[in-house]
Amino acid sequence: MKSKKTSTIFIIFVCIAVVFGIRYYQQKNTANLMDGPLTRAKGNPKAPIKIVEFIDYQCPACAMGSKYLKEKYEQYPDQLRIELKYFPLGMHQHAMLSAQYVECAARQGKLWPFQDKVMERQNGWKNLIDPRPAFDVMAKEIEIDLDQMKQCLDNEDVKRFILEDKEKGNSLGVKSTPTYFVNNKLLVGAKSLDIELKKLLGIKTD
Numbered sequence: 001m002k003s004k005k006t007s008t009i010f011i012i013f014v015c016i017a018v019v020f021g022i023r024y025y026q027q028k029n030t031a032n033l034m035d036g037p038l039t040r041a042k043g044n045p046k047a048p049i050k051i052v053e054f055i056d057y058q059c060p061a062c063a064m065g066s067k068y069l070k071e072k073y074e075q076y077p078d079q080l081r082i083e084l085k086y087f088p089l090g091m092h093q094h095a096m097l098s099a100q101y102v103e104c105a106a107r108q109g110k111l112w113p114f115q116d117k118v119m120e121r122q123n124g125w126k127n128l129i130d131p132r133p134a135f136d137v138m139a140k141e142i143e144i145d146l147d148q149m150k151q152c153l154d155n156e157d158v159k160r161f162i163l164e165d166k167e168k169g170n171s172l173g174v175k176s177t178p179t180y181f182v183n184n185k186l187l188v189g190a191k192s193l194d195i196e197l198k199k200l201l202g203i204k205t206d
Contacts, residue, residue, distance in 0.1 A: 040084040040106055043073065047081040049183060049200050051193075054085045054169045056177040057099060057118050058092035058126050065178040065190035066119040072197060079201060084111070086165040087177050094131050099162045101135045104152035105144055113142045 053069065055062050073080050086103070088095035098118060105114035117138040118125075125131040139149055152158060169179070173186065180187045182196050198205055 040111055041082060042112060043081040044078050045081060047079055049076075049079050049197070050081045050083075052083045052085055052181040054087040054165075054174050054177055054179040056087055056089045056092060056095050057102065057115075058095045058122070059089065059177045060122070061189060062178045063119045063122045065180075065193065066115070068190050068194065070116065076201060084115070085169060086162040087169045087174060087179070088162065088166065089177060092126075094126060094128075096159070096162065097131065098125075098135070100153055100158050101139075101149075103158050103162060104149050105139065105142075107152055107158075108144050108148060110139075110142050110144050114138060114144065117141065 051069070053065070055066070069082060073082060086099045088099045102111065102115050102118060105111055118135070121134070121138065125134040128134060136146060136149075139146060172181070176188060178188075178190065178193075180193050182193065182200070185196065187193050187196055197203075
């Protein structure tokens with residue numbers, strides 16, 4: 001009887017240790033989400049609300065989430081800090097290519113305006129056999145150097161950078177897009193993001 005009681009206590013102790021271990025690992029990982037020399041972020045570094053967005057550019061829900069987040073940032077620029085993380089899904093044939101284009105635009109200082117165009121025109125390119133001409137048109141519209149863009153697209157370092165973001169997401173439990181971390185709290189989908197931001201911003205809802 002005593003042996004059985006001891007075993008039960010031991011199992012409970014192990015379970016508690018595992019739970020705390022998982023929480024520590026997640027907190028350690030999320031604490032470093034906004035670190036790094038190539039951070040893709042905008043907004044006040046000291047903003048009280050920090051958002052990390054894991055995104056797939058061919059994902060319809062991501063297009064809606066991106067529009068929502070852009071509107072909220074324009075309304076509360078001093079309150080929000082937004083960082084982008086690439087998370088191309090295998091189910092979308094142009095997810096990697098579109099992420100490469102966005103990253104190459106970022107390397108010419110045009111990340112956010114190019115991303116806006118890619119998302120706003122998603123329905124126009126997502127079903128194309130080759131969306132490159134559509135992306136090139138968008139790039140021209142915001143005066144991106146297409147020769148530099150082509151060289152960048154051929155750079156394997158760009159793919160590695162994108163896949164590193166995805167690996168980071170995998171390690172944090174990201175399984176779908178869009179996924180957000182708001183002050184290190186994981187949220188899936190724009191609706192969850194809306195609820196959380198309204199709470200943090202003190203926006204009353206009916």
